[in-house]
Every structure is written in C-alpha cells, then in structure tokens.
Amino acid sequence: EEWKDRGAAVSVRRELDKSGRPVVRQVKKGVRDFSFGRILGEGSYSTVYFATDRQTLKEYAIKVLEKRHIIKEKKIKYVNIEKNTLNRLTEHPGIVRLYYTFQDETSLYYVLDLCNGGELLGVLKRTGTFDVECTRYYGAQILDAIDYMHSRGVIHRDLKPENVLLDHQMHVKITDFGTARLLPDPRTAQDTKADGGDGLDSDSRNGDDGRAASFVGTAEYVSPELLTHKNACKASDLWAFGCIIYQLLAGRPPFKAGSEYLTFQKIVNLEYEFPQGFPPLARDLVERLLVLDPARRLTIEHIKNHEFFSGQQFGRFLWRSKAPRL
C-alpha cells in the first residue's frame, strides 16, 4: 500500500472519444508499454530484464520484484528505501537513474538506466588488476558520484565493485541503494526529523531480516566505525572507496579472511598489507583513507586534491572523457 508510483511518467495513447473523434490521451506508463527481452541478472529478490520502450524504442533495464517474495522476506522497507533514494538522485551521470516505477498484481517494476557493460567486479575479474590510468579514471568517476550523492544527503553504505555498473560507454553507474541512509535533503532541509545532518547515523535495523542489527553492507568493505560504534557516516563511504582503489590495483580487497568474523577482526585492527609494486601515490591515498577514525579520513575535496588524482578532471568534463582501454 505504501508503494506510490512515480507519476510523471506518461505514455501517449491515441483513442477515439464517444463520438468517434480521435483524441490523444496521456496515460501513465505500465508494463505493456515495454517489450521485455533477455534477463540481465538476478538478485535475491529481483530479476533484471533488458527492455525497450515500445513508443520511443529507448532501451532500459527493468528490475522486477515479486510482491509475495518481498513481503514474505520482510524486505518492503528496503524496496522503499531504494525507490526513495533513487528518486532523489536523478541528475548525475554516475548514478543509475530510475525513470519510472509501476506495479501490477504480482510485481513491482523499476525502469532503470541500462548498464550494458556489467559490473566493475566482472571487468576486474577478467583483467586481474587495473593499471594506474584506469584506476584513476574509474576512481574519479566513483568519487564524483559519491560527491553528488553526499551532496543530496545520501550515504550509500554498501559501495563495492559489484555495485558499480558500467554503461555502453564503460562509464560508471552506481547502483543498489537498498541499504542507503537518507539524511535530510540539504537542498530542501524541511524534512529534518532524521539526524542532525552531520552525516552521523546510528543504524537501527533491529535484526528484522535476521542479520545482525548493526551490520549493513558487505563484510570486506564495511567501515570500522560501523563495527565498533554501529555508526555509519559519509566518511564510511570513503572507507569503502579506499578499499575499492586498493582492490582495483591489487586485484583483491585489502581485508579478506575465511569468515565474516575474521574479516571484521582484520578491519578493526587495520590489518592489511600492500602487495609488492603497489604504486606509491595510490598507496599514500589508500593509507589516508583506511584510517580507523572517520574524522581523520580524507574528505572528498582532499581526495580530489591528492597527488594520485593530479591532472584528473572531475565534474562535467570527466563524464565527457573517453574511458581508457582496460
């Protein structure tokens, strides 16, 4: 019942009125306005299809969530978080855009940007490691997208190479906002019933999905403050960013062990090593990101000004520039 469809999306229908005169009516887009193609991927609660708008022939990815399954698994809250968050993040090329939402009796539908290039993780697995040029380029795009989401009051909380998708130009599109935290939107600042806007957030998932109450995200990328203080803040996304930069160059994440528990131990003890030959400027950047105290981690501005990114464009030019060969 809480599910409200995005209203702006309309499709034009030509019909005859009562007296037989042709009229053009605008109707909300629905399942029948798209032709569904192959499956692009499957998640635990969803199937993502390639789809084409029958009218415009524009291509999309449509994520289909089965209502029964969502209710049974008590995921309604996360489905709504994802939709509300994506509806706040519609103006940046580095974030998967949600164009329309609708539903029928059995399912919910999200019409999203098509990401033909797959996951950054898949690309990394194929290449093994990235060189400095590719790491700088993809790092800059990820950082630019984080900058935008933080400016809109969104903490992602589960950044990792699987959640970084690539479009047909091999440009970054960040996805998976189901565990995001919405702070009051700094631009409207009316809905200030949440926390004070400093980005600090005490997570209150009371184990309603069977996972530990304090843990959201993925073990390898989770920040130490989430493990020790059950707090996620904007800087937690920058911890994950540090892990991703490390992983692109090393081919594996910095903290990885046989179990979640052992991985957490490594994180809170800052137990990781750089492989031989790890580029020194990147090493310096990672060391300033993988800092236990979130207040002492580099900020986004610091990162942009770090020598590793020297000469790198951010903002509009970055998204116009061609992706380097992988």
Ligand code: ATP
């Ligand atoms: P889980 O819910 O188990 O964590 P997930 O978050 O990956 O899985 P989805 O976001 O539904 O679940 O994605 C399922 C698969 O579809 C993923 O493998 C992803 O690569 C692919 N996919 C998701 N969104 C898109 C998109 N916009 N374009 C292309 N492929 C996509």
